[in-house]
Amino acid sequence: xxxxxxxxxxxxxxxxxxxxxxxxxxxxxxxxxxxxxxxxxxxxxxxxxxxxxxxxxxxxxxxxxxxxxxxxxxxxxxxxxxxxxxxxxxxxxxxxxxxxxxxxxxxx
DNA sequence: AAATTGACGGTTA
DNA sequence: GTAACCGCCAATT
Numbered sequence: 418x419x420x421x422x423x424x425x426x427x428x429x430x431x432x433x434x435x436x437x438x439x440x441x442x443x444x445x446x447x448x449x450x451x452x453x454x455x456x457x458x459x460x461x462x463x464x465x466x467x468x469x470x471x472x473x474x475x476x477x478x479x480x481x482x483x484x485x486x487x488x489x490x491x492x493x494x495x496x497x498x499x500x501x502x503x504x505x506x507x508x509x510x511x512x513x514x515x516x517x518x519x520x521x522x523x524x525x
Numbered sequence: 526a527a528a529t530t531g532a533c534g535g536t537t538a
Numbered sequence: 539g540t541a542a543c544c545g546c547c548a549a550t551t
Contacts, residue, residue, distance in 0.1 A: 423548095451546095452546095454548095455547095456548075457546085464549095
């Protein structure tokens with residue numbers, strides 16, 4: 418199970434997401450060099466150990482929809498200052514942040 | 526080895 | 539602007 422190396426990259430990026438901002442799985446996947454690895458990132462998050470303190474609550478899908486089975490994610494984001502639409506989706510248009518805006522990765 | 530599922534994305538209708 | 543379909547990759551059964 419060495420593939421977790423990829424998940425590690427995801428964790429590293431997610432860890433750098435600033436408060437009050439959000440990122441999409443596709444954006445992270447693209448950053449890792451694979452535009453269609455969105456699902457892989459999602460799966461990695463589901464397996465993401467809480468010990469890593471990953472702010473996975475700042476990670477949402479392309480539609481700004483929060484993770485199913487994890488309703489408190491919205492509460493966490495709300496605590497970060499992120500606004501939500503009536504449909505329960507995050508205003509990614511306003512809170513999305515690019516990895517270019519994140520601190521430099523000194524892993525590669 | 527094959528089939529099914531899943532914290533998804535993008536395109537077409 | 540919303541709804542539905544297909545496509546992608548990996549892990550699990």
